[in-house]
Amino acid sequence: MHCWQCDPATGVDGLRWVEAPEPLPGPGEVSIAIGAASLNFPDLLVMAGKYQYRPSPPFTPGIEFTGTVSALGAGVQGVAVGDAVMTVGRTGGFATHACVAADSVKRVPDGIPPVTAAVLLVAYGTAHHALIDRGQLKAGETLLVLGAAGGVGTAAIQIAKATGARVIAAVSSDAKAALCRRIGADATINYATADLRAALRALAPRGADVIFDPVGDALTEAAFRSIAWRGRHLVIGFAGGPIPRLPLNLPLLKGASIVGVFWGEFDQREPEASGELIVGLARGHEAGWLRPVIDRILPMSELPTACALMAARAALGKIVMVNDPPGSDGPAALAVLHKN
Numbered sequence: 001m002h003c004w005q006c007d008p009a010t011g012v013d014g015l016r017w018v019e020a021p022e023p024l025p026g027p028g029e030v031s032i033a034i035g036a037a038s039l040n041f042p043d044l045l046v047m048a049g050k051y052q053y054r055p056s057p058p059f060t061p062g063i064e065f066t067g068t069v070s071a072l073g074a075g076v077q078g079v080a081v082g083d084a085v086m087t088v089g090r091t092g093g094f095a096t097h098a099c100v101a102a103d104s105v106k107r108v109p110d111g112i113p114p115v116t117a118a119v120l121l122v123a124y125g126t127a128h129h130a131l132i133d134r135g136q137l138k139a140g141e142t143l144l145v146l147g148a149a150g151g152v153g154t155a156a157i158q159i160a161k162a163t164g165a166r167v168i169a170a171v172s173s174d175a176k177a178a179l180c181r182r183i184g185a186d187a188t189i190n191y192a193t194a195d196l197r198a199a200l201r202a203l204a205p206r207g208a209d210v211i212f213d214p215v216g217d218a219l220t221e222a223a224f225r226s227i228a229w230r231g232r233h234l235v236i237g238f239a240g241g242p243i244p245r246l247p248l249n250l251p252l253l254k255g256a257s258i259v260g261v262f263w264g265e266f267d268q269r270e271p272e273a274s275g276e277l278i279v280g281l282a283r284g285h286e287a288g289w290l291r292p293v294i295d296r297i298l299p300m301s302e303l304p305t306a307c308a309l310m311a312a313r314a315a316l317g318k319i320v321m322v323n324d325p326p327g328s329d330g331p332a333a334l335a336v337l338h339k340n
């Protein structure tokens, strides 16, 4: 097998593509032949030793991946060799094979193609848990999405439109704004060229009912100052770098809430609710509103290119890394995988 290893965990320059013995599943584990692994912003932080947890090098990065179960460890029940599964963990996805705890895998719902399965849990799981569960977004309300052309941002646009909300997508370029309009945003703001607060005042004089914030930094306070009465500001992440601080008089004055969102913990602590959420996402795919925005599909061996694109804010939607199924020719396999 091949795998990427962080050694040392200093970011892209510490990545090595190495050959290693295929791992055998221990008790309670399954072995997975990985078909596709998506790149999520936390991967960049894990690779650079800057995330909430810091695996000891050498380790294989990659938190989200999908593939086929190839072997079962002792005592595993409820999963069979050949099952299509998807999983989110701390490490392991940027490789051709991985061993993970059997209870961490979820069966890929029927009809979901591999590239969609590779982005379903983190991007759509987070956006759905944030908007519908934590944010209580309702039809007719106005949603502001910051960093709207990113992975969780594009998922948030699709989920909000399916809910019947009005979506204002805020991004850093005209190309990103055009993409957001193409996937359903009602209005866009380019915060690299326009003042966010002034633009929001013009588009939503009452303010946004819900703010989806995966960026942080200075955008957070600017957005929060424009929130509607009883608004909900969803704290998703800090792709912009610094973790912002808000004066507490602001939520008081607007009767507004600052709402934390942590999909991974939700999935662990509330497995039944998380399972229902995934069923809802599969229905969204069936109904046609859930269609992942895939910036590009790259061979697994090109992970550094993908990381560089994400770090430069150059990705529009998701980047997915794939392994060729045994015996297939590369480009044909990619085309099949991307039929979503």
Ligand SMILES: NC(=O)c1ccc[n+]([C@@H]2O[C@H](COP(=O)([O-])OP(=O)(O)OC[C@H]3O[C@@H](n4cnc5c(N)ncnc54)[C@H](OP(=O)(O)O)[C@@H]3O)[C@@H](O)[C@H]2O)c1
Binding pocket: 039, 040, 041, 042, 122, 123, 126, 147, 148, 149, 150, 151, 152, 153, 170, 171, 172, 173, 176, 214, 215, 235, 236, 237, 238, 239, 240, 241, 261, 262, 263, 264, 310, 311, 312, 313, 315, 317
């Ligand atoms: N809370 C949770 O459960 C949860 C789950 C998944 C992800 N997250 C967090 O959500 C955030 C977004 O994740 P993602 O996978 O969607 O990332 P992504 O695809 O890279 O999108 C992030 C967006 O943030 C904006 N951005 C602003 N400053 C940036 C910078 N210095 N570097 C990179 N991007 C910057 C970019 O949009 P513009 O160029 O338009 O500004 C970019 O499109 C991350 O902070 C991640 O940790 C949280």
